[in-house]
Amino acid sequence: GPKVLQIPSHQIIDMGQMVTLNCDPVSNHLYFYWYKQILGQQMEFLVNFYNGKVMEKSKLFKDQFSVERPDGSYFTLKIQPTALEDSAVYFCASSLHEQYFGPGTRLTVL
Amino acid sequence: AQKVTQTQTSISVMEKTTVTMDCVYETQDSSYFLFWYKQTASGEIVFLIRQDSYKKENATVGHYSLNFQKPKSSIGLIITATQIEDSAVYFCAMREGRGSALGRLHFGAGTQLIVIP
Numbered sequence: 001g002p003k004v005l006q007i008p009s010h011q012i013i014d015m016g017q018m019v020t021l022n023c024d025p026v027s028n029h030l031y032f033y034w035y036k037q038i039l040g041q042q043m044e045f046l047v048n049f050y051n052g053k054v055m056e057k058s059k060l061f062k063d064q065f066s067v068e069r070p071d072g073s074y075f076t077l078k079i080q081p082t083a084l085e086d087s088a089v090y091f092c093a094s095s096l097h098e099q100y101f102g103p104g105t106r107l108t109v110l
Numbered sequence: 111a112q113k114v115t116q117t118q119t120s121i122s123v124m125e126k127t128t129v130t131m132d133c134v135y136e137t138q139d140s141s142y143f144l145f146w147y148k149q150t151a152s153g154e155i156v157f158l159i160r161q162d163s164y165k166k167e168n169a170t171v172g173h174y175s176l177n178f179q180k181p182k183s184s185i186g187l188i189i190t191a192t193q194i195e196d197s198a199v200y201f202c203a204m205r206e207g208r209g210s211a212l213g214r215l216h217f218g219a220g221t222q223l224i225v226i227p
Binding site: 001030031033035041042043044045048050055056058089091095096097098099100101103104 | 143145147152153154155156157160201203211212213214215216217218219220
């Protein structure tokens with residue numbers, strides 16, 4: 001099926017630092033998403049994005065989080081500053097109808 | 111409120127048999143979409159199959175099929191002729207209609223399938 005790419009696959013940072021997670025969505029997809037999965041737990045929606053705007057966000061999408069997709073390049077999730085509870089795997093997805101997921105970025109905040 | 115519930119934590123089956131995984135959902139919307147994904151041991155999440163709420167026919171893709179029982183708010187996944195590589199965690203998910211394909215997925219907790227050779 002369609003491939004969504006994510007860079008990096010792993011990221012380890014110190015608490016308080018900034019991190020940017022990158023997503024290369026499927027080229028003709030219109031809708032973009034970030035989800036968070038803590039090890040062994042349920043997948044939780046963070047935010048979706050369309051036409052250059054955040055359309056919907058959950059309570060997990062804290063003020064320290066931001067997303068953008070400048071000039072049709074990577075769809076990014078930035079966390080600034082990071083907190084210990086941000087440690088998780090972050091999945092990007094894109095869609096026209098069904099959502100296709102990237103392989104995830106495992107973020108470890110020390 | 112929207113909710114997706116998978117009560118089976120883990121299922122073990124013999125290879126080449128058929129397995130059914132259960133999922134029930136809650137929504138106030140009259141139009142919604144139901145999906146099944148699998149998450150492999152490497153963490154990869156793979157889209158498997160979709161059911162649109164307004165369609166009466168059960169969706170089928172390859173050896174995956176759905177048992178859609180709308181009055182019971184139930185969408186079971188059936189895998190026939192299971193293979194070792196079907197071992198994974200299977201997630202049920204729902205998206206409400208809202209007039210466009212943009213919408214969050216509400217996920218269930220997942221069912222771990224173990225296929226025994």
